[in-house]
Amino acid sequence: MAASSDTTSTAIDQDGSVRRRNVYSKANGGAVYKVDAEDTKKLQKPRNGFIAFLDEWEFLLAPLLFTIVSFFTRMWRIGLSPIVTWDEAHFGKFGSHYLKREFYFDVHPPLGKMLVGLSGLLAGYNGSFEFKSGETYPEELNYTFMRQFNAFFGAVCVPLAYFTARELNFKRPTVWLVTLMVLCENSYATISRFILLDSMLLCFTFTTTLCWARFHRLRHDSFSPEWFFWLFATGVSIGCVCGIKLVGLCVTGLVGLYTAEDLWNKFGDLKMSKVELGAHVVTRVIGLIMIPLSVYMFSFWVHFLVLENTGPGDAQMSSLFQANLIGTEVGKNSPLEVAYGSKATIKNMGYGGGLLHSHVQTYPEGSTQQQITCYHHKDANNDWFFYPNRSEPELNTEAPVRYVKNGDVLRFLHAQTGRNLHSHAVAAPITKADNEVSCYGNTTVGDDKDHWTVEVVSDAVSSDKSKVRTLTTAFRLRHTSLGCYLRAGNVNLPQWGFKQIETTCVKTNRPRDVYTHWNVEAHWNEKLPAGNAAAYKSPFLKDFVHLNVAMMTSNNALVPDPDKQDDLASKSWQWPILNVGLRMCSWEDKIVKYFLLGNPVVYWGTSASLGIFGLLIVWYLVRWQRKYSELHEKDIDHIHYSGLYPIIGWLLHYLPFVAMSRVTYVHHYYPALYFAILTFGFCSDWFTRRLGNTARWAVHSVLYAAVIALFVVFKDIVFGMEGNNQQWKHLKWFDSWRITD
Numbered sequence: 001m002a003a004s005s006d007t008t009s010t011a012i013d014q015d016g017s018v019r020r021r022n023v024y025s026k027a028n029g030g031a032v033y034k035v036d037a038e039d040t041k042k043l044q045k046p047r048n049g050f051i052a053f054l055d056e057w058e059f060l061l062a063p064l065l066f067t068i069v070s071f072f073t074r075m076w077r078i079g080l081s082p083i084v085t086w087d088e089a090h091f092g093k094f095g096s097h098y099l100k101r102e103f104y105f106d107v108h109p110p111l112g113k114m115l116v117g118l119s120g121l122l123a124g125y126n127g128s129f130e131f132k133s134g135e136t137y138p139e140e141l142n143y144t145f146m147r148q149f150n151a152f153f154g155a156v157c158v159p160l161a162y163f164t165a166r167e168l169n170f171k172r173p174t175v176w177l178v179t180l181m182v183l184c185e186n187s188y189a190t191i192s193r194f195i196l197l198d199s200m201l202l203c204f205t206f207t208t209t210l211c212w213a214r215f216h217r218l219r220h221d222s223f224s225p226e227w228f229f230w231l232f233a234t235g236v237s238i239g240c241v242c243g244i245k246l247v248g249l250c251v252t253g254l255v256g257l258y259t260a261e262d263l264w265n266k267f268g269d270l271k272m273s274k275v276e277l278g279a280h281v282v283t284r285v286i287g288l289i290m291i292p293l294s295v296y297m298f299s300f301w302v303h304f305l306v307l308e309n310t311g312p313g314d315a316q317m318s319s320l321f322q323a324n325l326i327g328t329e330v331g332k333n334s335p336l337e338v339a340y341g342s343k344a345t346i347k348n349m350g351y352g353g354g355l356l357h358s359h360v361q362t363y364p365e366g367s368t369q370q371q372i373t374c375y376h377h378k379d380a381n382n383d384w385f386f387y388p389n390r391s392e393p394e395l396n397t398e399a400p401v402r403y404v405k406n407g408d409v410l411r412f413l414h415a416q417t418g419r420n421l422h423s424h425a426v427a428a429p430i431t432k433a434d435n436e437v438s439c440y441g442n443t444t445v446g447d448d449k450d451h452w453t454v455e456v457v458s459d460a461v462s463s464d465k466s467k468v469r470t471l472t473t474a475f476r477l478r479h480t481s482l483g484c485y486l487r488a489g490n491v492n493l494p495q496w497g498f499k500q501i502e503t504t505c506v507k508t509n510r511p512r513d514v515y516t517h518w519n520v521e522a523h524w525n526e527k528l529p530a531g532n533a534a535a536y537k538s539p540f541l542k543d544f545v546h547l548n549v550a551m552m553t554s555n556n557a558l559v560p561d562p563d564k565q566d567d568l569a570s571k572s573w574q575w576p577i578l579n580v581g582l583r584m585c586s587w588e589d590k591i592v593k594y595f596l597l598g599n600p601v602v603y604w605g606t607s608a609s610l611g612i613f614g615l616l617i618v619w620y621l622v623r624w625q626r627k628y629s630e631l632h633e634k635d636i637d638h639i640h641y642s643g644l645y646p647i648i649g650w651l652l653h654y655l656p657f658v659a660m661s662r663v664t665y666v667h668h669y670y671p672a673l674y675f676a677i678l679t680f681g682f683c684s685d686w687f688t689r690r691l692g693n694t695a696r697w698a699v700h701s702v703l704y705a706a707v708i709a710l711f712v713v714f715k716d717i718v719f720g721m722e723g724n725n726q727q728w729k730h731l732k733w734f735d736s737w738r739i740t741d
Contacts, residue, residue, distance in 0.1 A: 154191070
């Protein structure tokens with residue numbers, strides 16, 4: 001007797017939903033009736049031609065529609081406020097320096113600020129405006145265009161999020177949800193509307209994530225042209241995001257972690273030849289190390305090339321670098337070799353080092369003698385005379401010139417106060433392990449603790465280390481009596497020391513410690529002929545390293561000031577729960593007001609998803625231990641790359657701000673928020689995957705409505721609040737949301 005049985009198999013529809021079909025099989029010699037996948041289409045009810053068209057071209061039509069709306073939300077009424085708003089005071093001014101080609105210093109890499117300068121150039125701006133906070137823009141400055149230029153980067157984040165969600169293999173409803181959450185995130189829309197770096201940082205964080213996700217999807221098509229394209233695109237994007245802000249190192253770490261895991265898996269694949277494994281390693285070194293580094297370094301090369309004139313940031317760079325800037329006084333007409341009786345400024349050669357400085361103020365404790373510091377600004381308190389030690393005859397200005405040589409024991413006399421550079425066995429004010437350095441006595445009053453021994457370390461242009469030369473000679477100053485070395489590190493004095501750099505005498509002899517290295521920057525001596533400082537060039541690589549270390553050092557020095565209240569600062573724990581926002585400008589009635597605050601649904605939903613994902617992992621680990629095997633290899637792979645890696649991305653972007661001691665603000669959370677959104681997308685996709693198509697769309701439609709509704713409710717904080725702030729008291733859900741007074 002013939003019998004037939006029917007089973008079911010699945011296929012993936014265009015929207016990512018599961019489609020079932022019947023397959024009839026033969027049993028006991030019965031007839032076979034097979035329905036191929038292609039034939040099932042003939043059995044299905046024909047779809048409307050227009051609906052079929054939309055379904056087929058959704059991958060273009062949907063991101064196009066999202067992008068149009070994104071440009072509207074980022075640019076509508078963008079020029080409404082005619083005043084310099086929040087950090088436009090910084091980054092607009094930095095853009096001005098590029099247009100005037102003046103060298104400046106900032107804690108961030110130059111790429112983003114060069115783009116701000118480019119926006120000013122395209123807007124016809126000449127760089128003359130000072131960008132003082134709260135000041136009204138002049139009529140000749142097209143600030144609206146400059147803001148639109150920045151808003152472009154924020155607007156394109158939306159289609160980037162769409163395509164990233166597709167590459168993470170989310171179903172269509174989830175792809176739309178992730179895109180909508182980026183589109184309707186009020187804080188993203190607000191911060192993109194001003195002349196800031198954050199929209200650029202977000203844009204290149206998004207591009208790096210997209211390139212990584214696409215490269216991962218091509219892992220089974222290694223060494224194809226498309227595989228190479230996305231590998232190198234990832235490298236270029238990493239170089240760009242790091243060139244905007246060093247926060248870009250966080251997403252770089254994500255890609256690096258993935259690469260390490262990927263290569264480790266390939267190393268364990270015994271079917272892969274050693275040649276192929278070596279090729280994978282080499283291509284990744286080129287694509288993910290050499291290309292990003294080249295892009296990053298190129299931005300600094302352009303930075304140095306454009307900023308050829310002297311400017312407010314000169315003092316952060318080496319003396320030799322400054323001497324080559326147009327209009328500088330550093331090294332100008334300075335005699336080449338230093339002699340006794342010469343007056344000079346002495347610069348610390350540590351990264352971001354300042355000039356040896358003193359002033360009439362004294363230490364409040366310790367010796368209570370005159371303070372010694374390092375100071376970046378140029379003034380007469382940086383001037384010192386090279387004087388003979390006390391065992392030698394007094395300086396005779398009529399005697400023949402005697403040059404300062406390696407090994408000489410001498411004194412340094414402060415030009416303004418006439419006191420000697422001095423040290424003694426008294427603990428330094430901050431670095432207690434070091435000796436205090438002070439100014440004491442005068443030309444006749446003093447002792448052997450005023451004596452310093454010159455130890456030449458190197459010379460940038462000569463192998464002769466016997467003399468001290470202006471700009472080029474690096475030397476150390478050893479206290480002749482105590483044996484310690486004059487040092488200026490990265491420690492700032494309290495307010496009584498005007499936040500200047502603590503200068504001490506370090507007891508440990510570390511010859512390679514650049515913070516104990518000094519050079520003569522400016523030099524005056526009427527008896528000596530003028531030298532040509534511009535004849536000596538500072539190497540690019542040395543300047544590149546110097547500036548990067550100075551940037552990181554200065555960034556770490558941005559710690560909260562206990563003597564001042566910063567109403568804009570916030571703590572990292574406040575960000576994921578949306579406990580606080582930020583006023584971007586004055587709250588006067590006549591001012592158009594903007595408030596940096598996220599979409600509550602996006603923030604609270606994404607923060608909850610971080611915990612939900614953790615519980616999901618625990619759940620499956622427990623069931624795996626109990627020998628349940630409901631997860632297939634593809635499911636595990638999906639959890640791994642589409643769920644776990646966004647979590648890692650969030651951790652890499654969030655935890656550094658938890659650990660660091662520098663002052664923090666709400667916008668520091670925005671890159672981490674994107675990875676939380678991707679985590680929310682994974683959770684919504686995972687928990688609705690077993691639902692029918694209609695139910696899945698219904699669930700996501702509720703989420704769409706909630707995200708859009710909350711954006712609309714808080715739209716005024718994005719597009720500008722005009723008039724009395726009490727009009728928006730209904731938006732002040734918590735006291736910490738300072739939307740109203």
